[in-house]
Amino acid sequence: MKDVNYRTVVAGAIREEMERDERVFLMGQGVQAGGSYMTCEGLFDLFGPDRVRDTPISEDSVVGCAVGAAITGLRPIVEILYCDFALRAMDQIANQAAKYRYMSGGRMAAPMVIRTSCGYGASRAAQHSQSLESMFFHFPGLKIALPSSAYTAKGLMKSAIRDDNPVIIMESFQFYRTAGPAPEGDYTIPLGKAEVKKEGTDITLLAISAMVPQAMKAADSLAGEGIDVEVIDPLTLVPLDMETIVNSVQKTNRLLVVEGGTKRGGVGSEIIASVVEEAFDHLDCPPSRLAVPNTPIPFASNMEDLVLPNSASIANAIRRMLR
């Protein structure tokens, strides 16, 4: 299986789903030209302006359009380039899309996908570097997927498009430059199944999105010191595969969660609070979080490096926890 570029895979997954199901269509700023990050390349030529729709800068209403289209039988995909811009669309995302099925008492559903990013490390500063997965997952009714490889980008995209619920797919734009194996043809990855990226016995390292490669690097370097790290990528936060996480913690007796978002109210807090509820007696030391230390993301790269976790700070945290 030869390596494929992450963004090519994203475009390919959307293409295959649009070919399979004519209810699927795409809206976003600049998607007709292939998207700002070229994750929609070629789609306009294949499907034309009805199904590949450029939009104005109207995030809230475009998401709302997706809700309206979804509850009347279509399967829209909306691209919001940076999740920072999704703050403009929170009413439609959280008050409408997330709650439609519930408020209707199960009479309607809003099968739609919001593709957005979570990213940092590119000197984009405070308004283009947020990772807001924990904001989204606070609202019941939204599924959240964070593919961290070409392979998962395709399989999760397909599952998301076929899901009958609103799904937010967050792609770290750091991945757009990467490539990896992704088979041709149809396959899906179930929403709600974590991936054990590396087995290990000393500590469970749960890594979110762009932190996955950092975690793997840290695990690698710690292996040289005789520390055997189990690395888990949850892939989806809603549903969350607590079984895999808890099983791992029961084996390793230690947990570190690493993410690129803000520490306070981040994914780590939630996972730790859940793990202590379910596996408290298995924990040999306090479960811990590595995240952005409650600052916005600064512009200067040395400052950005300081606030964001990386393989070195992950390895250090693990050394401290195993001391």
Next chain:
Amino acid sequence: MKDVNYRTVVAGAIREEMERDERVFLMGQGVQAGGSYMTCEGLFDLFGPDRVRDTPISEDSVVGCAVGAAITGLRPIVEILYCDFALRAMDQIANQAAKYRYMSGGRMAAPMVIRTSCGYGASRAAQHSQSLESMFFHFPGLKIALPSSAYTAKGLMKSAIRDDNPVIIMESFQFYRTAGPAPEGDYTIPLGKAEVKKEGTDITLLAISAMVPQAMKAADSLAGEGIDVEVIDPLTLVPLDMETIVNSVQKTNRLLVVEGGTKRGGVGSEIIASVVEEAFDHLDCPPSRLAVPNTPIPFASNMEDLVLPNSASIANAIRRMLR
């Protein structure tokens, strides 16, 4: 000291601050007529249309106006009746107000107050019953206060207005019908100081906003069973008085957090994750959360009662934890 109605206290606190400092002014939908919950009664007559401003339904832009006024020397207060509506204003709240000081490298500040509610239990259903304090506190740069009595409503309001940073004050509308002692004249309550509502030795019960009276009731009834609960109201979530919380847990060795918001990514997750980091070895049982079980808030009152914690479910949870 005679009891004063909570809403009268709110209006009074704003009035005193507007008298004290002519930079303070108020914007909101219907504030000229006293506000939908009459928390601004009398202000228009005293201060007129320049300083008590009715607004259109333009939450995002009105918050943005407050940012603009704040960074140029005034001290705006914006009322957003329900925090659900603040989802319309998340860009200005989280991308602008919260980050202005940081992005400017300390050259500007946005001293402003957003008054909003967190509330439930009034058969208002999914879009008028959210408690979004944990969404707000995820964004560094915002202070968050949740006064739970007439006394704290006044003292925290004054501190918030005088603070040089954006402060979100969340008032549960359940309190609007209550009254309590609140001294005449000037006093402030510092942001960042928790209140130990009742001392106890068996368990720390940390309660948020409208859960405070429920917690007190639960503690009362448990006292009859010989269970001695320590009830803490953090009053502000940012800054959070971790010292008081950790001290309490070190004494009681148990922690339950109760809130009216969604469990996943709620205040409880954050506090528990922080407490296990700082006081793991003092915990005799897994710290636990009581919150809305990851559903939107339903309309029917029996369903709403089921998803929301109350004194009975709090007492039950504590009994389980002490078993």
Next chain:
Amino acid sequence: MEISREILIGMYSKMLLLRRFDEKVVELYRSGMKGLYHLTAGGEAVAVGVCSALSQDDYILSTHRGKGHYLAKGGDLQAILAEFMEKQTGCNRGKGGPMHIIDPSVGMLGANGIVGSSLPIACGAALSAKLRRSGQVAAAFFGDGAANSGVWHECMNLAGIWKLPVIFVCENNFYQESVPVSRHSSIQDLYARAAGYNIPGYGIDGMDVSAVYEAAVEAVQRAKRGDGATMLECKTYRFHGHSEADPTKGLRYRSGEELAAWLEKCPLKQAKARLLERGWIADAELEAIDQRCTQGIEEAVNFAKSSPDVPAEWALKDVFTDDQGEICHEGC
């Protein structure tokens, strides 16, 4: 366009149903029914005039003040009252309540508790109809207050670029809760803004059901022809307070004379006068219509009252489709 006797009588009957429904809601609310109720009275002509121009499978999107729209669109009295009374038989199983009536079987895609937020959903439903080439139209009701929210602008622009089969129905009742339109809007004739989106906009007497109906028929035709959206600004008035939480009928912020003047223009009064004037109806028939309305409502109340309460555990269902089984697209 000449409106036929049959249509005018039909519209009068619907308006009366809405009025009697309001009265029943007030009664039930006063005796303890839960929830926040924003009533229709005064605005019947807008709801009925527009919905009478639509077919069953056309869509409407509504507001917090959505009960009248639902009934005008052919909504089920039993289902809505059972919903208010927290019953299993409620159209949304007790999860929605008065601000969230959703009933796809008559094309009612949703009332909304967030002002203006149904506008994008209407655009999406219209887009969907267009992409599916179903010939359906979506009508979006909204108030003068909603017209100054950002989503309104975004939606007008989207409808303009995409030539969506949508009708923007502004119910300008001169107030956004306590705030008069003169204080929340920089112009008073909101329809004038439509030109900025290449959308025809009309100012309509919203107390005259025939005028609303005629304008709506034209708008529906435009949409079905593929010529896109229309904005109808219907000047109207609400006879109640903003919600039933305000029993003063809003007299805290508006004058009794103003209210009295508008009561004179009552859309039911006007329609009845026209029917009588034309000799299209006799007193006995008027009486019979009223009895049918009252009786239908009474029966629905009884149905609702005798329905079983919604089980509390249902609160945990319906967050995701997986909680409950299959996705449902009734009425699409």
Next chain:
Amino acid sequence: MEISREILIGMYSKMLLLRRFDEKVVELYRSGMKGLYHLTAGGEAVAVGVCSALSQDDYILSTHRGKGHYLAKGGDLQAILAEFMEKQTGCNRGKGGPMHIIDPSVGMLGANGIVGSSLPIACGAALSAKLRRSGQVAAAFFGDGAANSGVWHECMNLAGIWKLPVIFVCENNFYQESVPVSRHSSIQDLYARAAGYNIPGYGIDGMDVSAVYEAAVEAVQRAKRGDGATMLECKTYRFHGHSEADPTKGLRYRSGEELAAWLEKCPLKQAKARLLERGWIADAELEAIDQRCTQGIEEAVNFAKSSPDVPAEWALKDVFTDDQGEICHEGC
């Protein structure tokens, strides 16, 4: 209004400074300077025409494409270049970067990474000026893309009701990234929408600095008289790609002929031709102006380069005022 020689030469010089600055940024970016850079070239007349009508203590609010606005308002070359180069001496201590230039000392209240989000802040600054009776005006720059975001509508309405001393300056460069205005906007003359808010709106040739200046002077006078807001839609073009991340100058989605035609209308070319035509300037003076620009920029680059890097630990400061000491209201 007759524009004096002095003013025109001043504006020409400013425009040239902006152009040379762009060129320097490209050079630095190509050799590794971090960040996302949206350049001014093509839009100089709008930035300079408007800012020349403002006083130092008037406010501007800007966009992602904000470097030119800042310099036109009298911004500090050293401070901005040091900011780009992540230096202690940067106007925002390395925390802001190219999308977040903020410098209250010249009334630059902020560029903004979120399209349209500076509009409400401009309204707030104008409201503040009005309440403080300071006589200040706020000018808000925004693009054709921003004009279709909800906040634009809300802000126009607020400015209309409250008669705010604000100038809405639309830089219609016909593209929202790759999306042409014909695809994102339901009308092409955006200023026509101003009437819907009771705000005078004008279409201006944004490649003609004198035309922009004259319109801006009138708008400033209107604001200072207490007559409220003005919208100026300046038709212009960007000569670069959307940002320097696109080195193709946008030729992926727009034609070379189109670009060439607009290059002909270059605002610098036009201003220079006018100066020469009127005999207001000689070649030597033109040369001297260019040298001054280049030299100023060169000095600033050197200053920035020789400044110490921002210390990484500063990342942890300035979240709250308490982290750092006193609140600062420079320039208010």
